[in-house]
Amino acid sequence: MNKRVQPRNMIIAGLIFLLPTILVVLLKGNSTYDTEQGLTRFVNAFLTSYTVASVFLVVNMFQYSKSRREPSAPWISMTYAAILGVLATLLLTSQGGFLMEENGSQRAQILYNVIHFIVTSLAIIIAVSIMILLSFVNLESKDRTQT
Amino acid sequence: MENDVEVALLLWAPLGLVFLSLGLQFRKDRSAQKVGQILGTIGLVFFAFSFMTVPSSPSAASSALFVSILPALLLMIVGLYIALFSGDIPVRKFSAKFRPLGLLMFLLGFALFESMHWNDASLIPSTSWEGESNRFWMIFRPTFLLAMSSFLLAGGYFVTLIGERINHISRILYMTGGFSLMLLLLSIFIDGSTTTADEFHNSVLLAGSDILGFVSGIGLTILVFGLTIWQFERKRPSLERLPPPSQEQLKRASEIVQQNIGGGEDE
Numbered sequence: 001m002n003k004r005v006q007p008r009n010m011i012i013a014g015l016i017f018l019l020p021t022i023l024v025v026l027l028k029g030n031s032t033y034d035t036e037q038g039l040t041r042f043v044n045a046f047l048t049s050y051t052v053a054s055v056f057l058v059v060n061m062f063q064y065s066k067s068r069r070e071p072s073a074p075w076i077s078m079t080y081a082a083i084l085g086v087l088a089t090l091l092l093t094s095q096g097g098f099l100m101e102e103n104g105s106q107r108a109q110i111l112y113n114v115i116h117f118i119v120t121s122l123a124i125i126i127a128v129s130i131m132i133l134l135s136f137v138n139l140e141s142k143d144r145t146q147t
Numbered sequence: 148m149e150n151d152v153e154v155a156l157l158l159w160a161p162l163g164l165v166f167l168s169l170g171l172q173f174r175k176d177r178s179a180q181k182v183g184q185i186l187g188t189i190g191l192v193f194f195a196f197s198f199m200t201v202p203s204s205p206s207a208a209s210s211a212l213f214v215s216i217l218p219a220l221l222l223m224i225v226g227l228y229i230a231l232f233s234g235d236i237p238v239r240k241f242s243a244k245f246r247p248l249g250l251l252m253f254l255l256g257f258a259l260f261e262s263m264h265w266n267d268a269s270l271i272p273s274t275s276w277e278g279e280s281n282r283f284w285m286i287f288r289p290t291f292l293l294a295m296s297s298f299l300l301a302g303g304y305f306v307t308l309i310g311e312r313i314n315h316i317s318r319i320l321y322m323t324g325g326f327s328l329m330l331l332l333l334s335i336f337i338d339g340s341t342t343t344a345d346e347f348h349n350s351v352l353l354a355g356s357d358i359l360g361f362v363s364g365i366g367l368t369i370l371v372f373g374l375t376i377w378q379f380e381r382k383r384p385s386l387e388r389l390p391p392p393s394q395e396q397l398k399r400a401s402e403i404v405q406q407n408i409g410g411g412e413d414e
Contacts, residue, residue, distance in 0.1 A: 005305075005308055009304075009308055012304065013301045013304050013305060014301075016297075016300050016304050017297045017298070017300070017301040018297070019296075019300060019328075020293055020296035020331060021293065021352075023328070024293075024331065024332070024335060024351050024355075025352070027332060027335070028335050028336070028348050032349050033348075033349055033352045033353075037353065038355075038356040039356070041353050041357055041360065042356040042357070042359055042360040043360065044360065045356065045357045045359075045361045045364065046360035046361075046364040046367075048364070049361045049363075049364030049365050050364035050365070050367055050368055051364075053364065053365045053368035053369075054368050054371075054372075056170075057368060057369075059170065060173075061372070064376065068383075070379050076378075077371070077372055077375040077376075080371050080374070080375055081368070081371050081372070103205075108205070111159075111206060112205070112206070115206050115209045115283070116283075116286060116357075117361075118162075118209070119209060119283050119286050119287050119290075120286065120290050120361055122287070123286075123287050123288075123290035124290065124294045124358065124361065126220060126223075126224070126291060127291055127294035127295040127298055128294070128298055130223065130224075130295060131295075131298045131320065133224070133227035133231055134227065134299075134316075134319055134320060135302070135306065135316050135320065136231050137227055137230045137231045137234060137249075137250075138316045138319045139234075139236075139316060
């Protein structure tokens with residue numbers, strides 16, 4: 001009989017998900033971690049993933065508008081995404097101006113963010129693919145489990 | 148200016164083709180999908196060579212990284228694919244004899260990937276770029292190991308919740324996630340071939356910021372578009388209520404379910 005997934009289980013899963021990061025922080029006390037650089041990386045990752053995912057979903061909204069006969073759907077979603085994007089950008093960049101890392105110009109930083117996003121996405125996608133493939137590779141047939 | 152055009156044509160345009168190819172895969176039209184695959188392959192090949200064609204561009208380091216990690220990633224993914232489709236499943240594609248080979252390929256791929264950090268031998272693909280550690284390698288490896296540890300450990304816990312018959316999967320996920328975490332922890336205490344333990348520790352924490360930013364950005368996008376769709380869907384007239392199924396329809400449905408699942412009384 002399958003157990004139901006309770007909110008408590010979700011919290012435990014979330015804590016297990018964060019466990020490696022917590023261990024990395026706790027086990028090495030004399031950290032050289034630059035908090036400001038970490039915040040810049042977080043904001044850059046946030047804005048880049050928001051922009052790329054929004055473009056992808058806007059393209060999909062055209063498909064949605066065709067199948068559900070809602071011609072205004074892509075334009076409304078685009079407006080919402082743009083307003084929220086501008087607000088998030090203003091909020092996140094108002095403290096320290098443009099979010100520069102080790103790049104010479106704003107254009108170089110934007111291009112670097114795109115490459116950074118691709119590298120991070122690739123790492124996460126491969127990790128998730130390995131998890132899915134490993135799960136299915138080890139799925140045993142019912143007959144074998146019963147013996 | 149001339150260099151900018153070269154970089155645009157030899158690095159960014161091929162990357163654009165790869166994205167275009169991914170977009171075309173979502174189209175129902177088969178010929179569009181095929182064109183997408185061809186464009187994607189061309190884009191990937193040109194991008195892979197861009198560290199030689201436009202080495203002056205800082206982004207060319209990503210191309211060098213892509214070429215370096217490609218053998219290890221291919222071994223891992225293709226190995227697991229072979230192991231999966233040579234297993235005891237109805238859609239088997241390979242003979243059962245290939246299953247150990249697939250698993251061995253996965254292990255070899257993972258070993259090759261890790262040896263790139265620990266060993267600087269000439270036979271192993273290099274992680275250096277312009278005389279120092281490739282900045283994108285310092286993003287990829289920490290993110291990969293951190294994501295793998297987090298997803299596999301959390302996945303292992305979820306699997307135990309879903310059902311008792313798949314406890315074996317949960318053990319494998321815990322073991323692999325634990326192994327990945329062990330490698331991550333080793334790397335923050337022991338120097339690698341081109342990076343110090345402190346540099347790597349800093350990279351892991353920055354990778355944590357990246358993953359958090361990545362997940363938050365995509366989460367917010369899904370929320371915005373989900374709300375837009377909900378706005379349209381709630382205005383639509385509700386579906387007409389159907390009469391309850393007859394005994395004959397219920398019997399037919401249970402037959403179909405039984406044919407497809409084949410579960411015993413305990414399930």
